Amino acid sequence: MAETHNRKFFVGGNWKMNGSTDSISDLVNSFNQGVMSQSVEVVIGAPYVYIPLLASTLRKDIAISAQNCFTKASGAYTGEISADMLKDVGATWVILGHSERRSIFKESDFFIAEKTKYALSVGLKVIFCCGESLEERESNNTMNVVERQLEALIATISPADYENVVIAYEPVWAIGTGKVASPEQAQEVHAHIRTFIKERVSSDVAQNIRIIYGGSVNEKNSNVTATQTDVDGFLVGGASLKPSFFEIVNV
Numbered sequence: 333m334a335e336t337h338n339r340k341f342f343v344g345g346n347w348k349m350n351g352s353t354d355s356i357s358d359l360v361n362s363f364n365q366g367v368m369s370q371s372v373e374v375v376i377g378a379p380y381v382y383i384p385l386l387a388s389t390l391r392k393d394i395a396i397s398a399q400n401c402f403t404k405a406s407g408a409y410t411g412e413i414s415a416d417m418l419k420d421v422g423a424t425w426v427i428l429g430h431s432e433r434r435s436i437f438k439e440s441d442f443f444i445a446e447k448t449k450y451a452l453s454v455g456l457k458v459i460f461c462c463g464e465s466l467e468e469r470e471s472n473n474t475m476n477v478v479e480r481q482l483e484a485l486i487a488t489i490s491p492a493d494y495e496n497v498v499i500a501y502e503p504v505w506a507i508g509t510g511k512v513a514s515p516e517q518a519q520e521v522h523a524h525i526r527t528f529i530k531e532r533v534s535s536d537v538a539q540n541i542r543i544i545y546g547g548s549v550n551e552k553n554s555n556v557t558a559t560q561t562d563v564d565g566f567l568v569g570g571a572s573l574k575p576s577f578f579e580i581v582n583v
């Protein structure tokens with residue numbers, strides 16, 4: 333694929349349910365001193381309760397993301413957090429459809445698509461996650477699974493919405509396992525996703541949307557994967573909780 337594009341490299345950190353006021357303050361201090369290239373967009377996905385701390389202390393050239401949100405602005409939804417509230421406290425992104433939400437909390441493709449639509453409608457940007465389990469890969473169903481997850485999104489949002497969406501391909505077997513997908517495995521699925529978006533949405537959206545890889549990314553294995561044609565960045569879990577996250581940011 334020799335076509336030109338201007339997809340800015342994107343590195344997201346997903347802290348998941350980790351951190352404390354002390355540990356996050358230390359990490360923010362370290363990130364705030366790090367040298368960061370202007371050619372990369374960096375977003376940190378923090379637990380809800382630490383978003384205000386990040387909003388008041390984290391450098392302004394790193395954006396703040398939540399890791400989930402609900403489909404309504406307010407109301408009798410005990411325990412839920414709305415996209416409106418996230419915006420109110422300083423988040424500009426939200427991670428939706430992470431495999432841990434899909435598997436542990438039984439979130440359906442449809443529910444995730446609805447959340448995405450709502451979050452976009454209030455002006456949040458969305459990191460939309462997809463990816464297959466080991467069993468699905470071993471039964472040659474990787475592309476079918478990813479297509480099914482994306483199909484729900486495509487049926488729910490409009491072509492103009494993709495400007496504010498990043499797709500994260502995160503194979504479940506690579507998340508938190510130390511078994512990173514090979515650069516070729518990542519490229520194969522990313523290229524497939526791009527072609528699928530081209531067929532189902534438009535060439536323009538396909539060419540401009542960023543497709544990032546997540547699953548056991550660290551500062552040692554990110555450089556080769558970063559050079560793959562259809563890999564536009566990373567979503568980093570465990571390795572985003574350390575100062576060395578900046579080595580991935582500057583890969």
Ligand SMILES: O=C(CO)COP(=O)(O)O
Nearest residue numbers: 346507508547548569570
């Ligand atoms: O789930 C992930 C990012 O969303 C990846 O997690 P790890 O980088 O810890 O494997």
